């Protein structure tokens with residue numbers, strides 16, 4: 704069992720030379736962690752931001768996000784790890800930041816951003832495990848080092864960033880619906896976002912033409928025959944869990960446009976300079 708804690712994350716980062724921070728292309732800002740970035744910088748490790756799941760967004764949007772992160776001083780790549788796209792670009796970026804060999808890479812990020820998929824992609828054909836690193840806290844087995852190239856190794860255990868934040872953030876950051884006390888509130892927020900950023904999202908995913916999030920949950924429950932045994936009312940909690948799961952899998956599809964983030968930042972800095 705992997706325990707997501709800042710302590711185990713720090714343990715992994717300390718042992719690495721290069722740290723990959725994997726973010727979700729659909730919402731890179733909500734799935735980045737400033738705290739992780741500060742930790743990596745203060746431990747004097749190299750950081751690469753990896754925008755993953757770019758198969759779910761248009762290419763020009765991926766390019767824009769890349770530029771935004773680069774303008775903030777971060778080396779950034781984007782990829783679609785599940786489709787084996789971008790691994791070569793990622794390898795090149797790793798080589799570019801390494802100063803002394805042998806070097807060790809660690810893959811970190813919030814749950815569900817695609818860390819394991821990226822780890823497998825990097826392992827590729829040379830997946831021979833080498834020396835175990837003993838004493839890793841929070842892990843039942845020791846972390847292993849894998850050779851991923853000439854004088855290049857990877858810590859085989861993903862560094863999971865603990866999920867913090869409000870209900871919507873928790874969902875965006877990969878918390879599964881089973882772990883939510885109230886799935887309805889974040890599902891409603893998710894649907895509001897979906898309707899805002901992709902007016903077709905709900906229709907495409909569920910065949911429902913409706914703009915009230917609560918009504919959408921009701922209709923999903925009715926369509927699937929989910930109702931309370933007591934009074935026969937639609938079981939919207941189950942519909943909410945489905946909506947959250949469908950966001951994670953990409954069935955309910957929308958993405959945050961970079962322009963929105965740039966606008967917000969612009970307003971923020973304008974306020975500060977006033």
Ligand code: GDP
Pocket residue numbers: 755756757758759782783784785786812813814815816817818819820821861952953
């Ligand atoms: P982890 O929790 O960060 O290790 O994430 P996983 O590697 O287990 O991936 C979480 C989910 O995202 C899985 O269902 C993956 O198949 C999916 N996933 C990973 N990479 C991609 C990608 O590039 N595109 C899409 N669409 N899904 C991906």
